[in-house]
Amino acid sequence: xxxxxxxxxxxxxxxxxxxSEIDEVLDEYDIRRTxxxxxxxTDPALPDDAAAGDVxxxxxxxxxxDQAVVYRLVVE
Numbered sequence: 001x002x003x004x005x006x007x008x009x010x011x012x013x014x015x016x017x018x019x020s021e022i023d024e025v026l027d028e029y030d031i032r033r034t035x036x037x038x039x040x041x042t043d044p045a046l047p048d049d050a051a052a053g054d055v056x057x058x059x060x061x062x063x064x065x066d067q068a069v070v071y072r073l074v075v076e
Contacts, residue, residue: 039072
């Protein structure tokens with residue numbers, strides 16, 4: 001069986017453990033945690049220990065900025 005999370009085309013998905021990092025992102029965009037885009041807990045790219053309510057940092061390659069960082073809220 002192939003581990004999708006380890007595939008070279010899947011961007012890095014990590015759980016944000018630092019509440020201050022989450023607060024900075026929420027303050028920057030003037031939003032609440034529930035306003036973040038959602039990602040389902042069953043998404044195969046998520047780390048195995050991700051749970052509903054966690055915030056995930058996704059780092060993607062970008063042609064214009066080298067790397068683009070986006071955040072998602074894990075939902076069931």
